[in-house]
Amino acid sequence: MSSTYTKKQVADLVKGDLDFETVHLMLSMPKDEDRYKFYMETINENLDYDHQAIGALGPHLNYVIRSDDEEIVVMCDCGHDFGQYRSNWKLNAVIYVRDNVEKMEQIYPAIMAPDTTWQVYREYYCPSCGIQHCVEAPTPWYPVMHDLQPDFATFYEWMGQPAPAKI
Amino acid sequence: MTILENPLGNKPGTLLKNGMTLNDHRNAVLARTEETGYYDGRKELTFKDTDPIGFERIFSKVRAGVVNSREVAKKIAASPIVEQEGELCFTLYNVTGDCVVTSTGIIIHVGTMGAAIKYMIQNDWESNPGINEGDMFTNNDCQTGNVHPCDIATIVPIFHDGVMVAWVGGVTHVIDTGAVGPGSMSNGQIQRFGDGLQITCRKTGINDTPLRDYLHESQRNVRTTKYWILDEKTRIAGCHMIRDMVLEVIEDEGAEAFDEFMYEVVEDGRRGLIMRIKAMCMPGTVKTVAFVDVPYTHEDVHVPSTFAKMDSIMHAPCEITVKPTGEWRLDFEGCSRWGWHTYNTNPVAFTSGIWVMMTQSLIPTERVNDGCRYATEFRLPKGTWTNPDDRRTAHADAWHFLVSSWSSLWRGISRTYFARGYLEEVNAGNSNPCNWLQGGGVNQDGEVHAVNSFETAACGTGACAVKDGLNHAAAIWNPEGDMGDIEIWELAEPLLYMGRRIKTNTGGYGKYRGGLGYETLRMVWNSADWTMFFMGNGYMNSDWGLMGGYPAATGYRFEAHNTGLQERIAEGKSLPLGQDRDPRECEYEKHLGPDATVKRDKQCITTEDMYANGDLYLNYLRGGPGFGDPLDRRIVDIQEDLNQNFLLAEFAEKVYGAVFTTDDEGVYTVDADKTAARQAEMRKERLARAVPVKEWMETERTKIIDKDASLAVQQMYASSFYLSPKFTAEFKEFWDLPADWELPEEELGTPMYGARHTMEIGDLPDVSPVIMTEE
Numbered sequence: 001m002s003s004t005y006t007k008k009q010v011a012d013l014v015k016g017d018l019d020f021e022t023v024h025l026m027l028s029m030p031k032d033e034d035r036y037k038f039y040m041e042t043i044n045e046n047l048d049y050d051h052q053a054i055g056a057l058g059p060h061l062n063y064v065i066r067s068d069d070e071e072i073v074v075m076c077d078c079g080h081d082f083g084q085y086r087s088n089w090k091l092n093a094v095i096y097v098r099d100n101v102e103k104m105e106q107i108y109p110a111i112m113a114p115d116t117t118w119q120v121y122r123e124y125y126c127p128s129c130g131i132q133h134c135v136e137a138p139t140p141w142y143p144v145m146h147d148l149q150p151d152f153a154t155f156y157e158w159m160g161q162p163a164p165a166k167i
Numbered sequence: 168m169t170i171l172e173n174p175l176g177n178k179p180g181t182l183l184k185n186g187m188t189l190n191d192h193r194n195a196v197l198a199r200t201e202e203t204g205y206y207d208g209r210k211e212l213t214f215k216d217t218d219p220i221g222f223e224r225i226f227s228k229v230r231a232g233v234v235n236s237r238e239v240a241k242k243i244a245a246s247p248i249v250e251q252e253g254e255l256c257f258t259l260y261n262v263t264g265d266c267v268v269t270s271t272g273i274i275i276h277v278g279t280m281g282a283a284i285k286y287m288i289q290n291d292w293e294s295n296p297g298i299n300e301g302d303m304f305t306n307n308d309c310q311t312g313n314v315h316p317c318d319i320a321t322i323v324p325i326f327h328d329g330v331m332v333a334w335v336g337g338v339t340h341v342i343d344t345g346a347v348g349p350g351s352m353s354n355g356q357i358q359r360f361g362d363g364l365q366i367t368c369r370k371t372g373i374n375d376t377p378l379r380d381y382l383h384e385s386q387r388n389v390r391t392t393k394y395w396i397l398d399e400k401t402r403i404a405g406c407h408m409i410r411d412m413v414l415e416v417i418e419d420e421g422a423e424a425f426d427e428f429m430y431e432v433v434e435d436g437r438r439g440l441i442m443r444i445k446a447m448c449m450p451g452t453v454k455t456v457a458f459v460d461v462p463y464t465h466e467d468v469h470v471p472s473t474f475a476k477m478d479s480i481m482h483a484p485c486e487i488t489v490k491p492t493g494e495w496r497l498d499f500e501g502c503s504r505w506g507w508h509t510y511n512t513n514p515v516a517f518t519s520g521i522w523v524m525m526t527q528s529l530i531p532t533e534r535v536n537d538g539c540r541y542a543t544e545f546r547l548p549k550g551t552w553t554n555p556d557d558r559r560t561a562h563a564d565a566w567h568f569l570v571s572s573w574s575s576l577w578r579g580i581s582r583t584y585f586a587r588g589y590l591e592e593v594n595a596g597n598s599n600p601c602n603w604l605q606g607g608g609v610n611q612d613g614e615v616h617a618v619n620s621f622e623t624a625a626c627g628t629g630a631c632a633v634k635d636g637l638n639h640a641a642a643i644w645n646p647e648g649d650m651g652d653i654e655i656w657e658l659a660e661p662l663l664y665m666g667r668r669i670k671t672n673t674g675g676y677g678k679y680r681g682g683l684g685y686e687t688l689r690m691v692w693n694s695a696d697w698t699m700f701f702m703g704n705g706y707m708n709s710d711w712g713l714m715g716g717y718p719a720a721t722g723y724r725f726e727a728h729n730t731g732l733q734e735r736i737a738e739g740k741s742l743p744l745g746q747d748r749d750p751r752e753c754e755y756e757k758h759l760g761p762d763a764t765v766k767r768d769k770q771c772i773t774t775e776d777m778y779a780n781g782d783l784y785l786n787y788l789r790g791g792p793g794f795g796d797p798l799d800r801r802i803v804d805i806q807e808d809l810n811q812n813f814l815l816a817e818f819a820e821k822v823y824g825a826v827f828t829t830d831d832e833g834v835y836t837v838d839a840d841k842t843a844a845r846q847a848e849m850r851k852e853r854l855a856r857a858v859p860v861k862e863w864m865e866t867e868r869t870k871i872i873d874k875d876a877s878l879a880v881q882q883m884y885a886s887s888f889y890l891s892p893k894f895t896a897e898f899k900e901f902w903d904l905p906a907d908w909e910l911p912e913e914e915l916g917t918p919m920y921g922a923r924h925t926m927e928i929g930d931l932p933d934v935s936p937v938i939m940t941e942e
Contacts, residue, residue: 039588094857130850
């Protein structure tokens, strides 16, 4: 058993415009099998570049099939290429570390922010457009987290669709 | 003297229809599961497939029965924790101790009571003390699967025509278990031996009657005796209602159908989770991590032993693997060691607790049962805080670490939803549900008393990928989050409410912000002797924010003594009534007498301290983390946050880039064009201040080589390095450290008592612990 929604409803969901009643249905009813198809169509229609998105890491960050060589890479909406999808895109980002009281006070009153001898905030920006793609909040010294490593081969098998050439 | 043969117990093989002992039967079920990959070898769901209506009829009856019993039974309780917050749960088990159906409520106990049943089976309770119709067993032992001692479980075997057919368990969260610190989730004690009364699957009733020795003994060992006894009656009543219901179902549907159902429904639950994972998740691997501060060197933390007097950090890395089979694996390799505090947990609490979270996301159905566990692989390394290798550990506030580590699981699994479009399921994480206001003494009725305000059952939720988090609305450990009525709390506690307001600026910023927490200011009133302490996070956050969103605000404490408030009330002067809106402005202090002493700082864990009538205590309940880049937040939402007093204007400017005006009434209007221009500038400012990650890594690497970090941070790493060669190797590889670089705990000078020499519960004679996870 599954549910059915229109592409417009999925597009509205992505924009944050979908009415709460439908969002609630989406939460409480079995999932819709066309979601991935409509989701990717929506994302691709909103992108200004020619590479094909096949998955999402964030509101402005996608896995895309690069049009010139069919490699799957991580790409910002602005077109900045963060490299092959099996690598950690963050290593090719730029970073700002809030590691003292003055830097923390830019986002919270000091008493409501972490003590930076215990914890720092690491903000990862796109080097081209300055979008903030990620904020990490670890102790000092913590390795950069490689958040998601998708298994596209299995995913396409689950979806009953042919997988991209270079997964 | 005449020696009676087996005076207490049962002759082996007389409980079950198949003539096996409970332990042999359970082992046979486990063997068939292991051999086939299907629960009890049930590759075919014969009953469900041939008589689906009959199958669902039984399910509906037992599910409705356990929910109904919970709703009725909780009215017996006087404790606001049970009656107001719904901190109780009833669960039906098959004879092997696997859960088949559970009520609403704190469903972590699906697993904890199951673990107690399995312990009784594995340790031959069948022959001693015996398992008979009309018996009751009580368990709250944290070394036997319980989360923390205050969750008391009553377990009743169910017989039909002289044959054992099921178990039913009921649990309530009691207000006090007689630990060193008053309140159900206290600190101050550092070992099991100060953690309060612990009962290990003891037979506490026969012939449906609680045994008098148990009632007398248990009451003497707790502070809140009335609540204790009424909670006991609540659990017994619920279990007996469910027993009656089960017997009616058997009469209506037949013993054979009921017996088939009790196994097939577990396999059905296993398949249900797999289907849901395949329907919602991106397969692959997710890495995530969480931390919690344990600041014990502060002067306001009093512990009985010097070896506990140290600052440390809970480290909870997790690798989630969504496998091609649709099963999933959670591996906590790299966690830090257990400690001399009350925040340790055990594997059952850890694994069972995850279902509380997942019923709000992956499996939001009534069909959650032990089948989900059979579709999940857990790895909880021995010696870590998730799986202590020492029988001395304390667990009273195990939730402090548990819920903090789970916030990262929300974030991790949400990435797999987001990747394929199920945005509505994304949750940036849960708040760190605290502060826990606890204390005790002699209350307004002149009785020895203890309190644990469960207002924290209504913190802010994390942001979703399509909407803001809910404000003051939920707690991860109780899906029915409720802050409780002020009037009820004032009856239960000698503490008047001076104010209860939304806590400004507590939700993590983002395109969608985290839900806001709230704050209540309590004044001690009409007590004879009274103590309180704080229990929460202050120096660190356990939540992170997701995909560009920020973590929520951290906690702080406010307490005031010698306030002069009674004189100010008599004189009609102003009082600290409302909000500590911007803690830098110290609004409360403006309404106190000249001799008041105030503590306003980030030390959010303290131990029992005295409070006089008129003293103040701020109970600040935390907010949730945010989602997405804050510069993507809609203008109308920023404006609404300002006008609702959800956001300080200073941070609307600094974080969101909002440009706004205010009118004479103080109403904010955000200028869309000027804000967009400012946000464009802010993106450029980000690039101007940032450096390439690989360049930053060089500077951070130098700090590591120089061992430039606080002692608490270094101790955390040293502890994880000692327990996990894999984590050590990955750490050194990532930072490209010299082969001989090391950080042994021995060089830090921090107390290492318990770090190298331990004794497990399984080392005790005649004790066989139940192990259900990879270690």
